[in-house]
Amino acid sequence: MSDNELLPFIAQAFDQMPFNCLLGLKVTHFAVDNVQVSFAWSDTLVGNPMQKILHGGVISSVLDTAGGLMAVSTALGRFSINDKAELAARLSKMSTIDIRTDYLRPGRGNTFIASAHVIRTGNKVAVCRMELHNEQGVHIAVGTGTYLVG
Numbered sequence: 001m002s003d004n005e006l007l008p009f010i011a012q013a014f015d016q017m018p019f020n021c022l023l024g025l026k027v028t029h030f031a032v033d034n035v036q037v038s039f040a041w042s043d044t045l046v047g048n049p050m051q052k053i054l055h056g057g058v059i060s061s062v063l064d065t066a067g068g069l070m071a072v073s074t075a076l077g078r079f080s081i082n083d084k085a086e087l088a089a090r091l092s093k094m095s096t097i098d099i100r101t102d103y104l105r106p107g108r109g110n111t112f113i114a115s116a117h118v119i120r121t122g123n124k125v126a127v128c129r130m131e132l133h134n135e136q137g138v139h140i141a142v143g144t145g146t147y148l149v150g
Contacts (some may be wrong), residue, residue: 007031008078009084014069020096023058025065028113032077035069036041037062037114047107054107059141063130064099065119071126074118075149097146099124104141109134116145124150 047055
């Protein structure tokens with residue numbers, strides 16, 4: 001299977017994960033070298049009701065999702081995948097090892113966009129850098145994730 005066939009299938013799988021659906025996450029761009037995941041403001045995602053800002057766990061989760069997608073993309077580029085069953089088997093072995101989130105500003109906005117790119121990848125581990133912005137380009141958080149990919 002080519003990247004043109006794999007990436008949409010993977011994006012759809014991430015879009016359909018129950019927790020990602022609960023948060024309202026949508027993969028809005030997915031390429032071999034970068035990814036974007038978006039979601040809309042919802043009162044159910046509030047962490048501080050007095051300030052009406054996103055919960056830190058929501059921020060960390062969306063960064064982890066974007067980083068995980070990027071790590072998957074990088075890893076799959078090294079494999080020869082023949083069918084969706086083989087892809088599913090590979091994906092089932094990939095996971096987050098560690099994630100660090102730095103909160104830069106309160107999570108305010110109507111729409112939020114998480115992006116990610118790979119810092120380094122090896123045979124077993126990929127390290128990604130993630131960012132979260134709102135629709136006005138305000139930088140809300142950054143993250144670094146380490147992912148098991150092999």
